Amino acid sequence: MKTPVAARLARSAAIAAAALALTACSVLKPGGGSESGTGAASPSSPTAAEGGSRDIPTVRLITAQTPAIRTYRKTGARHIYKAYANRIYKGKIPPLVYAVVVVETDIDANGKVNNVTFSRVPSHAPEVPPMIAELIKATSPLPSPGKLGGHTYVDTWLWDKSGKFQLDSLTLGQRSR
Structure with a gap:
């Protein structure tokens, strides 16, 4: 002891x-x-x-999914839905959606979209992520995030083969068949 x-x-x-x-x-x-x-x-x-530069990835901080961020996601999604009312898939999305894309959108304190990146892209539908990036950038500025300030938020796009979509934050769900 x-x-x-x-x-x-x-x-x-x-x-x-x-x-x-x-x-x-x-x-x-x-x-x-x-x-x-x-x-x-x-x-x-x-x-x-010596010219041996290393490609060290820049660390981006994704904003934690607090209630305020989830509320802003819905605000941003409504803004996109309003801009593309004719592209929104009406009703419940089919069970085998064409593409599911997880999008990270960097906005500044005024809602201006600074960057759009993807953390999940469909290998069978490489044409979809660039279209989504263009749709998001074309709606810039998004509504002002207020006290949240500039941040990166994540939303999932559910893309139908018709070219219509829903955002996970406002989806009506999926049909069973």
Whole structure:
């Protein structure tokens, strides 16, 4: 049985060993020793200077799906529905929808669409995502997000082979047959 002093010393040693191990991991990573802490090579770093640039993806933060964001999704979807009233699939969508596309829309504090990206695209329907991006950009600006400010929100587009669609935030559901 350890004395309280020995137990504290063992715990302190374990914490110090863990801290050293974590520090060693970041030092050994390429670009890990940079002062920025991002792991990306700075313009003056040897990696970038030698022409060995690395394609490090930019991290985009998707806004958490809080009640306020879900409400804004519906507001944005209504805006799109109003702009394309003749393209909205009326009623419940068929059980085998042609394409399901998960869209990330970056907007600024005024509702201007800055970027449209996709986190799920259908491999069998590569023509659909570019059409969706154009539809969204053509409706810009979306309604002002108010206190939410600029953010990225996610919505799912359910695309019928007729070219009509519904957005998941306003869908009427799917037929069983």
